Amino acid sequence: MNNMRIVRIRDVADVKGGKRLPKGKQLITEPNSHPYIRIRDLGKQKILELNPEFEFVDDETQQSIARYIVNKDDILISVVGTIGLVGIVGESLDKANQTENCDKITNLRGVDKDYLYYFLTSSKGxxxxxxxxxxxxxxxxxxxxxxxxxxxxxxxxxxxxxxxILNKIDEKIRLNQMVNNNL
Incomplete structure (x- = not known):
């Protein structure tokens, strides 16, 4: 690989923190348009999509943490507790809220989101x-x-x-797991 260079994430993307819920505020289980991504939502699959395990913030809380939303294709990484869990924000979580226990890697420049995801989840990453x-x-x-x-x-x-190539391998693994679960 003659065109390989070593870069820092700061050279190719922005990294931003999440936001703690305001004092006295709780997550709610009643679905609304303000899903809240927690560490436990990461690490299960590559693309994070809304599912029944998600919790939400109410409208008032949403207003106070609205600057800490994620966008489709942002990469989230857990930074407290179980550190290093990674996921890519999917379509159904565009504009969702992010916990203060995750940082987002956003505004990627010259780096493929899947490539960066696979690096971060690799043993070297x-x-x-x-x-x-x-x-x-x-x-x-x-x-x-x-x-x-x-x-x-x-x-x-x-x-x-x-x-x-790695996406194809992931898809084969996912299909094999579905087959195994049906057996």
């Missing part, structure tokens, strides 16, 4: 994330440390080829 984690009692992945994560960046064409 998870190793880099663990090296960037601080704190013994309550480990945390600081925003600046996510911005500083380094990864290999080939040409966009090569990124898309790599992502395409």
């Amino acid at each position: 998870q190793y880099e994330i663990s090296k960037a984690t601080v704190g013994a009692v309550q480990p945390k992945l600081p925003l600046k440390n996510i911005q500083d994560l380094e990864f290999p960046l080939p040409t966009i064409e090569t990124q898309v080829k790599i992502s395409s």
